[in-house]
Amino acid sequence: MGDAEVIAGLPIVASGITIVRGGTRVLDGIELTIEARSRTFILGANGAGKSMLLRVLHGLIAPDAGTVRWGRQTARPINQAMVFQRACLLRRSAAGNVRHALALAGIRRSEARQRVDDALARVGLTAIADRPARVLSGGEQQRLALARASALEPEVLFLDEPTASLDPPATRAVESIVSAIHARGTTIVMTTHSLGQAKRLADTVVFLDAGRVTEIADATQFFAAPRSPEARAFLEGERL
Ligand SMILES: Nc1ncnc2c1ncn2[C@@H]1O[C@H](COP(=O)(O)OP(=O)(O)OP(=O)(O)O)[C@@H](O)[C@H]1O
Numbered sequence: 634m635g636d637a638e639v640i641a642g643l644p645i646v647a648s649g650i651t652i653v654r655g656g657t658r659v660l661d662g663i664e665l666t667i668e669a670r671s672r673t674f675i676l677g678a679n680g681a682g683k684s685m686l687l688r689v690l691h692g693l694i695a696p697d698a699g700t701v702r703w704g705r706q707t708a709r710p711i712n713q714a715m716v717f718q719r720a721c722l723l724r725r726s727a728a729g730n731v732r733h734a735l736a737l738a739g740i741r742r743s744e745a746r747q748r749v750d751d752a753l754a755r756v757g758l759t760a761i762a763d764r765p766a767r768v769l770s771g772g773e774q775q776r777l778a779l780a781r782a783s784a785l786e787p788e789v790l791f792l793d794e795p796t797a798s799l800d801p802p803a804t805r806a807v808e809s810i811v812s813a814i815h816a817r818g819t820t821i822v823m824t825t826h827s828l829g830q831a832k833r834l835a836d837t838v839v840f841l842d843a844g845r846v847t848e849i850a851d852a853t854q855f856f857a858a859p860r861s862p863e864a865r866a867f868l869e870g871e872r873l
């Protein structure tokens with residue numbers, strides 16, 4: 634069994650995560666366990682700290698205090714990926730972008746070829762595999778970012794508002810791709826400002842308010858009756 638398989642199935646455990654910026658605790662002692670293979674949505678108002686928390690969990694930012702562990706391990710598995718609001722693509726073809734990510738991850742070329750084809754097929758971009766990534770539409774670019782991430786076969790995929798700049802059809806396409814990636818065994822950790830999207834996709838909701846977790850709940854229960862006053866106020870505001 635390889636390292637990746639050993640790590641698969643372990644929860645992500647964040648403990649005491651604190652980030653201080655400009656004298657403010659933008660994350661303030663976050664305690665959070667994300668179960669393997671869950672679809673965990675981090676919800677909260679603008680500035681609550683959602684993007685910051687995703688970045689800390691992914692290892693892009695080191696916290697000022699606290700730890701992120703994978704089960705009992707402190708070493709971060711390399712097998713994780715992140716997708717942002719806007720796809721950050723290279724000046725290469727669509728397929729070239731996926732190929733490059735696999736090369737960086739050290740995947741052998743013989744194996745990479747199949748993974749590129751499979752990933753582009755998964756997101757419905759096979760027909761435009763050779764087109765320069767920069768000329769793709771916004772929706773196509775985001776699907777390409779998902780193809781690139783899923784080709785890495787990550788244990789965990791972090792997504793920070795991946796549909797924020799997309800129209801409804803492109804949003805639905807991204808949602809079904811995220812579901813397909815989850816069905817392959819990947820843990821999904823995602824933020825969104827769309828409550829509809831969270832209702833469609835989440836199984837667990839983490840509610841953040843001013844850098845603190847006020848509530849971690851089963852998604853169905855959260856949307857029916859949030860327990861924390863902060864989450865209640867947020868949901869009421871969104872319904873206006
Ligand atoms: N370098 C910095 N200096 C001061 N404040 C910062 C810095 N970086 C981030 N912040 C603050 O940290 C807070 C959390 O930011 P973050 O981007 O995580 O919020 P968010 O929940 O993702 O919001 P949004 O819904 O708008 O995406 C914000 O209030 C932001 O202004």
Ligand SMILES: [Mg+2]
Pocket residue numbers: 683684685793
């Ligand atoms: Mg954000």
